[in-house]
Amino acid sequence: MISASFKRPKMFGKSKISADVRPEFADARPLFPVSSEPPSAPASAPATVPVEPAAVLDVQQAPAIKPSIISDAVNFVGEFRSTGALHIDGNAKGTIEAESVTVGTGGSLEGTVSCKKLHVQGSLQGDVTCDELIISDEGQVAGALSYKTILVQRGARVAGKFSVI
Amino acid sequence: MNDHSPEVEGCFTVGAGVSVKGTFSVPQRAIINGTVEGEITAKELLIGTSGKITGKVSAEIVDVHGEVNDTLNASKALILRASGRAQGAIGYAELEIEKGAQLRGTLTVITDEPAPAATKPLVRSTS
Numbered sequence: 001m002i003s004a005s006f007k008r009p010k011m012f013g014k015s016k017i018s019a020d021v022r023p024e025f026a027d028a029r030p031l032f033p034v035s036s037e038p039p040s041a042p043a044s045a046p047a048t049v050p051v052e053p054a055a056v057l058d059v060q061q062a063p064a065i066k067p068s069i070i071s072d073a074v075n076f077v078g079e080f081r082s083t084g085a086l087h088i089d090g091n092a093k094g095t096i097e098a099e100s101v102t103v104g105t106g107g108s109l110e111g112t113v114s115c116k117k118l119h120v121q122g123s124l125q126g127d128v129t130c131d132e133l134i135i136s137d138e139g140q141v142a143g144a145l146s147y148k149t150i151l152v153q154r155g156a157r158v159a160g161k162f163s164v165i
Numbered sequence: 166m167n168d169h170s171p172e173v174e175g176c177f178t179v180g181a182g183v184s185v186k187g188t189f190s191v192p193q194r195a196i197i198n199g200t201v202e203g204e205i206t207a208k209e210l211l212i213g214t215s216g217k218i219t220g221k222v223s224a225e226i227v228d229v230h231g232e233v234n235d236t237l238n239a240s241k242a243l244i245l246r247a248s249g250r251a252q253g254a255i256g257y258a259e260l261e262i263e264k265g266a267q268l269r270g271t272l273t274v275i276t277d278e279p280a281p282a283a284t285k286p287l288v289r290s291t292s
Contacts, residue, residue: 152262154242162268 068098072106086115088122101130105138118147120156129165177207181215195224197231214248229266240275 067085070076074090082098089104093111100117103109107122118130120139133147137155144161152158175193179185183199191207198213203220210224216231223238229249236254237243243257247265256273 149264150262150266150268151264152245152260154259154261156260157274158260159272159274161271164267164269
């Protein structure tokens with residue numbers, strides 16, 4: 001029994017040995033091997049290069065050009081063609097062709113509209129052909145509408161024939 | 166599953182995968198997740214993503230996540246969700262269409278006069 005109690009110090013001695021082993025373990029750890037060889041990833045990258053991001057950007061930036069504006073005191077009657085954007089705050093009657101058309105809150109438009117993006121906050125009457133149609137809560141639209149996607153906010157007054165291109 | 170609770174009273178539910186035919190007059194809420202052919206009159210109508218109604222539909226509030234064909238009348242509000250499709254003659258008092266929804270047909274605005282949907286007196290027990 002007594003001899004067993006004397007053995008204890010030897011146990012502590014053992015723990016010291018294991019502490020000496022520790023630094024050796026740290027050295028064995030490989031820390032960020034510096035290799036001049038590039039990984040295999042760049043090899044596959046050239047294959048994806050043919051995609052032209054510039055072409056996509058051009059399309060998106062086209063409506064960002066300064067818009068033509070029919071301001072609130074203006075009465076426009078006739079034909080309007082543009083590859084850019086048109087903003088109507090006044091009264092417009094006739095045929096309109098543009099990349100994007102916005103009818104502002106006080107604006108009104110009567111006639112035929114064909115564009116990619118049409119945003120109606122005011123009133124619109126006539127035939128519409130567009131890709132994206134957005135009618136805001138104060139918008140009033142009546143006529144024949146053809147579109148790819150439509151979004152109508154609550155409160156808008158919409159009446160007429162609706163068809164999907 | 167309590168059939169006698171006030172929330173369920175006067176309600177009509179068609180589960181997904183179920184198909185029914187006929188004329189349905191629902192005093193409160195109708196929830197359609199299955200296929201319905203015929204006529205539905207309700208106070209509130211919810212058409213789930215998998216729901217499809219072909220026929221005459223009229224309610225005060227219509228919320229469309231699924232599909233409606235033929236005639237749709239919402240005497241108060243019509244909400245067409247992104248997954249919703251509506252086709253045919255559509256009448257509404259207030260309208261909201263989310264992007265992605267498909268809408269084909271004729272839209273008319275119902276004025277505040279007593280709408281044809283409300284001609285039948287609605288039997289409702291408000292507790």
